[in-house]
Amino acid sequence: MSERPEAETDDPNLLAGEYVLGVLDHDARREAERRLAADPAFARDVAAWSERLGPLLEEIAPVSPPEHVWAGVAAALAPRPPRASCRTERGSGAPGRLSPPGRWRPASLRSRC
Amino acid sequence: MESAHAPSEVADLARARLVAGIRRCAAGERAALQELYRDTSAKLYGVCLRILGDRTEAEDVLQETYIAVWRQAARFDPQRASPITWLATIARNRAIDRLRSSARFRSSEPIEAANETADCAPLASEVVARSQEHAALLRCLGELEPQQADCVRTAFFEGLTYDALAKRMGVPPGTMKSWMRRSLMRLRGCLEGGA
Numbered sequence: 001m002s003e004r005p006e007a008e009t010d011d012p013n014l015l016a017g018e019y020v021l022g023v024l025d026h027d028a029r030r031e032a033e034r035r036l037a038a039d040p041a042f043a044r045d046v047a048a049w050s051e052r053l054g055p056l057l058e059e060i061a062p063v064s065p066p067e068h069v070w071a072g073v074a075a076a077l078a079p080r081p082p083r084a085s086c087r088t089e090r091g092s093g094a095p096g097r098l099s100p101p102g103r104w105r106p107a108s109l110r111s112r113c
Numbered sequence: 114m115e116s117a118h119a120p121s122e123v124a125d126l127a128r129a130r131l132v133a134g135i136r137r138c139a140a141g142e143r144a145a146l147q148e149l150y151r152d153t154s155a156k157l158y159g160v161c162l163r164i165l166g167d168r169t170e171a172e173d174v175l176q177e178t179y180i181a182v183w184r185q186a187a188r189f190d191p192q193r194a195s196p197i198t199w200l201a202t203i204a205r206n207r208a209i210d211r212l213r214s215s216a217r218f219r220s221s222e223p224i225e226a227a228n229e230t231a232d233c234a235p236l237a238s239e240v241v242a243r244s245q246e247h248a249a250l251l252r253c254l255g256e257l258e259p260q261q262a263d264c265v266r267t268a269f270f271e272g273l274t275y276d277a278l279a280k281r282m283g284v285p286p287g288t289m290k291s292w293m294r295r296s297l298m299r300l301r302g303c304l305e306g307g308a
Contacts, residue, residue, distance in 0.1 A: 017297040021265065022205070022272040026213040047193045052304050054198035055247035056269050057205075059240055060163050062155035069158075069172050070150055073179040077143065 016045035020053055127152075131196035138186035146183050153197065154179070157204040164208035164272045174211050178204040209272040253303035261296050268293070 012035075018024055019032040035042045131152065137145030157178055161171035181203055189199055242248035254262040264278055273281070279289035 013301070014294050014297055017301070018293070020202075021268045021293070021297070022209045023268045023275050023278065023293060025274045025276065026216075029210070029213065044193075047190075050194060050198055050202050051246075052250070052300065053269060054195070054202070055244060055250045056266065057156075057160060057198065057201045058243040058247045060156070060159045060270075063159045063162055064155045065158040065172060065175055069154070069176050070147070070179075072176045073150065073183075074147070076176070076180050077146070077183055079143070 012039075012042055013045045016042060017049045017053075020046060020049035128196060131200070132189075132191045135182070135186050135189045135196055135199070138183055139189070146179065149182065149200075150179055153200055156197065157201060160201050160204045161208045163270055164205060164212060170211060170215075171208070174207045175204065178207055181207065205272075212272050213274075249304060250300075253300050256303055257296050257299060261292050264289070264292065265296050265300070 015032060019029065024032060036046055131149070134145050134149040138149065154175065158171060158175050161174045162168065165171045165174065182200060189196070240251060242251050254265060257265070264282065267273060268278060275286050275290050275293070279286040282289065
C-alpha cells in the first residue's frame with residue numbers, strides 16, 4: 001500500500017476510518033451517519049474500522065459509575081404496568097391518557113399516574 | 114477487503130456471555146440488560162469519561178448508551194463485531210456526539226495553548242499490549258512516524274476534530290488531514306496482513 005496522491009480523498013473506506021477515529025466535525029459526522037444507514041458497503045467498512053481501532057479501548061481503565069445511572073436506565077425502560085394500575089385506581093380508564101408516545105422521554109420517569 | 118476481522122479462535126467465556134446477553138436484550142429480556150450493565154458499565158463509563166472529561170456528562174451519556182443498547186440489540190451481529198467493541202462503540206459515538214454538540218454551543222472552541230508542546234498523546238511507547246489484537250495494532254502504530262501515531266491515539270481517545278488536532282499540533286488542518294489519512298491507509302495495510 002504505497003503512498004498515493006491526495007486524490008484518495010473520496011475513498012469511502014478512509015471516510016469510514018475517519019468516522020470511527022472520531023476526527024470528523026459535526027456536519028461531516030452526520031453525513032457519514034446518513035451514509036452508514038443507507039449504504040451497506042460503507043457500513044461494512046465502518047464495522048471493519050471499529051474492529052481495527054477497537055483494541056485501543058483496552059487501554060481505557062474501567063471506572064465504576066454511580067448507582068443512579070442504572071436507576072435512570074431502568075426507569076426509562078420500565079415496562080408499562082404502572083399505567084394499568086393507574087387506570088384501575090382511576091376506575092374508568094380514560095382512553096385519552098393511555099398512550100404516551102411510543103418513544104421514551106425523560107419526563108416519563110415521573111409522570112406515571 | 115470484506116469484514117475479515119480478528120479471528121477470535123477461542124470463543125472465550127466472557128465474550129460468549131456478552132453475546133448471549135445482547136441477544137437476550139434483543140429478545141426483550143430486561144434482566145439481561147441489567148446483567149450486561151453489571152458486566153460492562155465500568156468499562157463504558159471509563160470510555161465516556163475519557164472522551165468527555167466530565168462526570169456528569171459521562172453519566173448522562175452512559176445512561177443513554179444502555180437505553181440505546183436495549184433498543185439496538187437486535188442489530189448486533191457477532192459475525193461482524195465483538196460484543197465489547199460494539200458496546201463501547203455505542204458509548205464512544207454518543208460521547209463524541211455530546212462533545213460536538215457542546216462544542217457548538219461554546220462559540221469559541223476550547224483551545225489549549227495551541228503551540229508549545231507538539232505532542233498529541235505522549236506515553237504511547239509505554240503502553241502494554243492487552244490482547245493479540247491490541248498487540249497487532251500497537252505494532253502497526255509503531256510503524257508510523259511517532260508524532261503521527263500519537264495523533265491517531267489522541268484523536269481516538271479524545272474525539273478531537275481535525276481542526277482541533279491541527280491547532281494542538283500547530284499545523285494547518287489540511288496537513289493534519291493528509292497525515293491522518295496516510296496513517297489510516299498504512300494502518301489498514303499493516304493490519305491486513307501487510308508488513
